[in-house]
Amino acid sequence: MTVQLRDLGPIDCDVHPPTPRMAELLPYLDPHWREVMVGRGIDGLELASYPPGSPLTARPEWHGPDGRPGGDLEMLKREVLERWGVRYAILNCLHGAMAMFSEDMGAALARAVNDWIAKEWLDRDERFRASILVTPRSPELAVAEIERRASDPRFVQVLLLAAGETPLGRRAHWLIYAAAERLGLPVGIHAGSAFHQPMTSLGWPSFVVEDYVDQATTFQHQLLSLIAEGVFTKFPRLTVVLIESGVTWLPAFLWRATKEWRALRSEVPWVDRSPIEIVRDHVRLTLQPVDAPAEPERLAAVIEELGSDDLLLFSTDYPHWQWDGDDALPPGLPERLLSKVAVLNPRATYRRLAASEPEESVREESVARGIVS
Amino acid sequence: MVRHVVAPVAEIPPGGRKIVSVAGRQIGVFNVGGEFFALLNRCPHQGGSLCLGERIGLVLSDEPGVYRYSRPGEMLRCPWHGWEFDIRTGQSWCDPKRTRVRTYPVAIEAGETLMKGPYQAETFPVSVEADYVVVEL
Amino acid sequence: MSDEVLERRREEGIRLGVVDCDIHPMLRSQKALLPHLSRRWQEELETFGLRTRNPFVGSYAFPKATPALSRRDTWPPAGGPPGSDLGFMREQHLDPYGIETGILQVLIPSGKDQRNPAFGAALCAALNDWQIAEWTEPEPRLKASITIPAEDAEASVAEIGRCARNRDFVSIFISTRTADPLGRKRYWPIFAAAERHGLPLGIHTGGSNGMPMTPGGWPSFYFEDHMANAFAMQPLLASLTLEGVFEAFPQLRVVMIEGGFGWAPALAWRLDKHWARMRSEVPHVPHPPSSYIRRQVWFATQPIEEPPNRRDLCTLIDRIGWDRMVFASDYPHWDMDDPRLAFKVALSEDETRAVFRDNARAAYGLS
Numbered sequence: 001m002t003v004q005l006r007d008l009g010p011i012d013c014d015v016h017p018p019t020p021r022m023a024e025l026l027p028y029l030d031p032h033w034r035e036v037m038v039g040r041g042i043d044g045l046e047l048a049s050y051p052p053g054s055p056l057t058a059r060p061e062w063h064g065p066d067g068r069p070g071g072d073l074e075m076l077k078r079e080v081l082e083r084w085g086v087r088y089a090i091l092n093c094l095h096g097a098m099a100m101f102s103e104d105m106g107a108a109l110a111r112a113v114n115d116w117i118a119k120e121w122l123d124r125d126e127r128f129r130a131s132i133l134v135t136p137r138s139p140e141l142a143v144a145e146i147e148r149r150a151s152d153p154r155f156v157q158v159l160l161l162a163a164g165e166t167p168l169g170r171r172a173h174w175l176i177y178a179a180a181e182r183l184g185l186p187v188g189i190h191a192g193s194a195f196h197q198p199m200t201s202l203g204w205p206s207f208v209v210e211d212y213v214d215q216a217t218t219f220q221h222q223l224l225s226l227i228a229e230g231v232f233t234k235f236p237r238l239t240v241v242l243i244e245s246g247v248t249w250l251p252a253f254l255w256r257a258t259k260e261w262r263a264l265r266s267e268v269p270w271v272d273r274s275p276i277e278i279v280r281d282h283v284r285l286t287l288q289p290v291d292a293p294a295e296p297e298r299l300a301a302v303i304e305e306l307g308s309d310d311l312l313l314f315s316t317d318y319p320h321w322q323w324d325g326d327d328a329l330p331p332g333l334p335e336r337l338l339s340k341v342a343v344l345n346p347r348a349t350y351r352r353l354a355a356s357e358p359e360e361s362v363r364e365e366s367v368a369r370g371i372v373s
Numbered sequence: 374m375v376r377h378v379v380a381p382v383a384e385i386p387p388g389g390r391k392i393v394s395v396a397g398r399q400i401g402v403f404n405v406g407g408e409f410f411a412l413l414n415r416c417p418h419q420g421g422s423l424c425l426g427e428r429i430g431l432v433l434s435d436e437p438g439v440y441r442y443s444r445p446g447e448m449l450r451c452p453w454h455g456w457e458f459d460i461r462t463g464q465s466w467c468d469p470k471r472t473r474v475r476t477y478p479v480a481i482e483a484g485e486t487l488m489k490g491p492y493q494a495e496t497f498p499v500s501v502e503a504d505y506v507v508v509e510l
Numbered sequence: 511m512s513d514e515v516l517e518r519r520r521e522e523g524i525r526l527g528v529v530d531c532d533i534h535p536m537l538r539s540q541k542a543l544l545p546h547l548s549r550r551w552q553e554e555l556e557t558f559g560l561r562t563r564n565p566f567v568g569s570y571a572f573p574k575a576t577p578a579l580s581r582r583d584t585w586p587p588a589g590g591p592p593g594s595d596l597g598f599m600r601e602q603h604l605d606p607y608g609i610e611t612g613i614l615q616v617l618i619p620s621g622k623d624q625r626n627p628a629f630g631a632a633l634c635a636a637l638n639d640w641q642i643a644e645w646t647e648p649e650p651r652l653k654a655s656i657t658i659p660a661e662d663a664e665a666s667v668a669e670i671g672r673c674a675r676n677r678d679f680v681s682i683f684i685s686t687r688t689a690d691p692l693g694r695k696r697y698w699p700i701f702a703a704a705e706r707h708g709l710p711l712g713i714h715t716g717g718s719n720g721m722p723m724t725p726g727g728w729p730s731f732y733f734e735d736h737m738a739n740a741f742a743m744q745p746l747l748a749s750l751t752l753e754g755v756f757e758a759f760p761q762l763r764v765v766m767i768e769g770g771f772g773w774a775p776a777l778a779w780r781l782d783k784h785w786a787r788m789r790s791e792v793p794h795v796p797h798p799p800s801s802y803i804r805r806q807v808w809f810a811t812q813p814i815e816e817p818p819n820r821r822d823l824c825t826l827i828d829r830i831g832w833d834r835m836v837f838a839s840d841y842p843h844w845d846m847d848d849p850r851l852a853f854k855v856a857l858s859e860d861e862t863r864a865v866f867r868d869n870a871r872a873a874y875g876l877s
Binding site for chain 3: 419420421422425426427452453454455
């Protein structure tokens with residue numbers, strides 16, 4: 001598959017630049033917050049969902065010389081952009097700004113991280129795109145940041161953590177969704193917890209691996225919340241991207257959600273279509289990790305159970321160690337999905353990517369590359 | 374098709390219902406504001422006694438937080454899994470095309486007409502003065 | 511879902527005796543507990559009542575879809591709540607469905623979830639005695655599950671020891687929502703006792719532990735509460751596996767009840783995949799997590815999965831193992847399954863025997 005994927009010029013929908021340390025962010029903070037960060041010795045705001053030394057956090061060869069997960073710009077260009085002939089890579093910076101209890105400090109940090117991304121990454125390679133970090137504790141401040149950064153078309157998505165304060169469908173978050181819809185930005189929900197609540201409804205797991213396994217359940221809760229609260233009825237043009245969700249829980253989730261809906265829909269009458277239809281129209285999932293048995297034919301069977309070819313978006317999840325060798329595309333992914341997953345679905349999802357290219361040239365290039373006939 | 378006399382009209386007032394046994398089938402006869410409907414008393418989902426379910430209204434919504442309540446008493450909620458069915462059509466709300474309960478034609482006939490036949494009255498005598506609910510199956 | 515299909519299946523029926531792993535007996539009223547409580551705890555019950563981590567005195571945090579959580583046609587004609595009248599249960603459920611063995615799961619009230627732990631332990635004991643006196647002794651088809659104050663392992667082990675002598679108890683009941691993930695060491699004495707007495711753990715949906723119902727806080731609707739039953743099973747099984755419970759207690763049998771089972775294969779794949787990457791963190795789990803699940807866990811069928819493509823149900827069970835599925839009705843609750851109609855695909859005779867009877871006999875050690 002390697003060669004074919006390269007030939008398509010894929011769009012990598014989940015790439016993690018190294019999380020900036022405070023020293024790197026200081027130039028992007030205003031004098032007050034700079035003084036606060038230095039004066040209080042605030043640093044180490046990597047998210048606890050991804051301990052820097054954990055095997056998951058970075059594949060062995062994807063550490064920088066200082067051990068930093070993801071290395072640096074050059075490593076990322078080499079291992080992602082060059083290796084796969086990537087057309088665009090969407091940078092999701094997993095920074096603790098998203099988990100800060102202080103709304104104001106969270107907003108100041110989110111702002112700094114977004115400006116750091118723009119200057120240190122987007123300006124340095126035109127293939128980079130990025131998600132806008134926000135502080136969901138304050139929807140008003142989140143919207144202000146979305147509006148501020150959305151004027152730059154290289155920001156293509158709003159980023160939220162999978163587990164925060166209150167379920168993501170709840171009306172508390174609607175200002176954020178309204179802004180995202182208005183500005184044509186999908187909302188990306190990324191694995192990880194702000195740890196403002198226990199990681200599971202049964203309390204705190206013991207192990208990193210357990211935490212990570214349980215993330216798939218977190219996505220199920222949140223997707224159900226988005227459906228139940230009527231987010232997609234209220235915001236009919238909104239797309240949600242589940243990033244690093246594990247993917248294969250989805251078919252059984254949809255069966256059960258549809259079954260529950262048939263029984264209980266009058267409690268949530270705004271859910272006027274089955275969850276299967278809602279997800280098909282509004283929800284996308286990045287590819288890695290894809291939790292599946294090793295046998296290719298078994299993965300293929302699960303992919304068919306998704307019931308739509310439009311759902312999956314190519315991602316390497318660099319530098320997270322989700323796959324070995326060159327298996328960025330899991331063996332067993334049906335051949336017919338290749339161009340959809342690599343290019344067409346991402347382009348349909350992130351409309352800002354398409355907007356930056358003239359329609360005509362895209363068409364010609366797509367034919368030349370064999371993406372469309 | 375045989376027409377079965379199942380009840381005097383007066384026995385099933387508006388909002389009322391009667392479960393009758395006709396030709397080995399249990400059928401629910403419903404009075405919706407003076408109109409009569411007959412449904413098989415078995416949910417197409419898992420066989421629950423659908424016609425024993427609550428008669429409810431239809432709640433719809435154009436946006437979260439808004440509850441548009443209409444057609445009180447015209448929907449039937451299965452006593453088992455709560456699926457909603459339209460008493461007028463037998464269609465389920467969630468999957469109207471594929472999931473529906475069998476319906477039967479119902480007519481109101483005067484006792485005088487019934488005396489002439491051919492009708493199968495159930496276990497009660499027919500009187501010329503009264504009107505009757507007649508189910509066809 | 512045409513009527514024709516249903517009629518045919520109904521006629522076929524289930525010809526063999528069915529083992530139903532989930533029947534909920536209910537107290538006619540709280541007074542039914544009094545004969546089984548000491549004077550001290552009678553007073554507690556009558557004065558302060560049942561207290562759990564829940565905002566309301568007499569309702570659930572998420573009000574249910576139906577009164578008493580039950581099918582509307584299960585209210586006994588002689589009075590009392592659904593599930594409280596043995597005669598009516600026989601007439602409506604045990605006899606017509608050919609239930610050979612019905613395993614009782616006392617969901618309400620919950621001794622485990624009482625805020626006063628000593629009262630919770632007394633309540634568990636009373637419910638256990640009540641099951642024997644009012645259900646299994648008069649009706650030999652019914653078997654009981656030992657309710658335990660699971661947050662207090664020492665008291666739980668004592669209660670298991672007290673009850674296990676009576677062969678009418680065939681399992682140990684724990685609801686999913688425990689105060690810590692169930693694999694934690696604090697619960698291990700319970701697993702040791704289960705293994706020692708040869709009783710499977712029936713882990714049944716429900717319970718209240720005071721934790722937010724989702725990792726991102728409290729949801730809004732019963733729609734979410736009810737579906738979260740399937741979600742809570744997943745971290746629970748992850749915890750049992752990754753804490754090494756199955757490795758430490760290789761004879762322990764676990765039955766997952768009323769959480770559905772569609773989620774199970776994806777969870778097992780995910781466990782294996784990420785365990786392989788991070789196994790240095792869990793050296794006490796030397797084998798792939800799925801191998802323990804395959805060896806020691808059974809899944810109750812209710813609420814049955816209903817994929818739009820009906821054959822997907824068989825594929826799903828192929829992935830879990832046909833020898834791992836046990837039928838459960840959840841009578842008299844509203845989301846119950848009818849043994850004759852729950853499966854929308856035709857099962858072979860072997861599959862039918864396995865799912866409706868033989869697997870449960872193996873899981874529960876029934877003869």
